[in-house]
Amino acid sequence: MRLHRYRGKETGLMLIGSASELRALGQSLLSFAQTASELSEQNWPPLAAKVIIDPPSDFQLSFHLDTVSSTESKSNFP
Numbered sequence: 001m002r003l004h005r006y007r008g009k010e011t012g013l014m015l016i017g018s019a020s021e022l023r024a025l026g027q028s029l030l031s032f033a034q035t036a037s038e039l040s041e042q043n044w045p046p047l048a049a050k051v052i053i054d055p056p057s058d059f060q061l062s063f064h065l066d067t068v069s070s071t072e073s074k075s076n077f078p
Contacts, residue, residue: 001015001016001021001025001051001052001053001054002016002017002053002054003015003016003053003059003061004016015051015061025049025051028048029048029049029063032048032049032065033048036048036065039065039066039067039068039070040065040066040068041067041068043067043069043071043072044067044072044073045064045065045066045067045072045073046064046065047062047063047064048062048063048064048065049062049063050062050063
């Protein structure tokens with residue numbers, strides 16, 4: 001999988017992968033969600049799934065379950 005950041009008329013982040021890679025990501029998220037509570041009691045959002053980016057870089061993409069307090073981690077989207 002790879003990431004592509006774009007800016008201009010629109011701004012965004014693309015996650016690009018083969019059908020099997022996207023299917024595996026979807027299955028990982030569904031598997032996690034089937035056994036997880038609606039919100040986590042933990043202070044820090046627990047990891048649901050992580051994407052391995054090729055080629056490796058300092059940028060990581062991961063998915064996390066929100067917490068009851070919703071105080072960690074703050075959104076940094078504009």
